[in-house]
Amino acid sequence: MGSGLDRELRAAQRDVVRRGYDVVSHAYRTDDGESSPASSETTAAYASWIDELVVRLDVRARVLDIGCGNGLPADRLLVEAGMDVIGVDISEVQIERARALVPDAMFVCADIVDFTLEPSSYDAIVAFYALIHLPLDDQRELLPRAFDALRPGGLLLGIVGHDRWTGVEDYFGTPMFWDHADAATHLALLRDLVFDVLWDRFVPEGDVGHTLVLAQRPSQA
Numbered sequence: 001m002g003s004g005l006d007r008e009l010r011a012a013q014r015d016v017v018r019r020g021y022d023v024v025s026h027a028y029r030t031d032d033g034e035s036s037p038a039s040s041e042t043t044a045a046y047a048s049w050i051d052e053l054v055v056r057l058d059v060r061a062r063v064l065d066i067g068c069g070n071g072l073p074a075d076r077l078l079v080e081a082g083m084d085v086i087g088v089d090i091s092e093v094q095i096e097r098a099r100a101l102v103p104d105a106m107f108v109c110a111d112i113v114d115f116t117l118e119p120s121s122y123d124a125i126v127a128f129y130a131l132i133h134l135p136l137d138d139q140r141e142l143l144p145r146a147f148d149a150l151r152p153g154g155l156l157l158g159i160v161g162h163d164r165w166t167g168v169e170d171y172f173g174t175p176m177f178w179d180h181a182d183a184a185t186h187l188a189l190l191r192d193l194v195f196d197v198l199w200d201r202f203v204p205e206g207d208v209g210h211t212l213v214l215a216q217r218p219s220q221a
Contacts, residue, residue, distance in 0.1 A: 033072035067130020071098030127158035
């Protein structure tokens with residue numbers, strides 16, 4: 001579980017993320033859902049990922065978006081596909097924008113580490129470019145909670161690391177924290193929790209990139 005000092009450090013690292021996105025929210029993504037030209041994230045990419053998810057879900061399926069940002073484009077796309085969407089983000093600025101931009105979804109401003117995940121309450125959980133901002137120990141503690149929060153047969157679609165890296169770097173003029181394990185470590189964590197990893201793929205970003213993974217809680221788990 002980690003020492004008190006370790007947890008204080010992890011909370012401080014998450015607070016770097018909170019303060020960072022409060023500052024860069026508008027620079028990172030516009031009200032039209034477009035990302036900065038400096039980012040490889042595109043609405044078309046999100047749309048293809050959402051399409052691959054919702055084809056496996058019933059209309060009105062309950063979907064949790066971890067690190068939802070301003071709600072665009074993922075939550076708008078999910079709502080348009082007929083999903084019942086709940087978004088959680090640590091940034092108050094992001095959540096205020098999400099409530100205005102995607103009024104048909106529900107948004108909660110909370111640190112996902114402290115957010116209550118009720119057992120068997122979601123048909124799917126998505127986390128796009130969010131888990132990589134959590135300290136690795138927080139990621140390791142969150143994944144079992146996510147597994148329990150999914151209904152049997154529920155799906156987890158998320159971006160995780162591809163290569164091991166951690167640090168704080170300038171991000172649109174403000175400090176931002178990241179913590180990535182390598183792809184093999186992330187996939188092993190999921191399989192250790194008895195997730196069925198349906199597929200994973202490399203998502204390039206400049207000279208580096210991330211891993212997009214779709215995993216499922218077994219129907220009998």
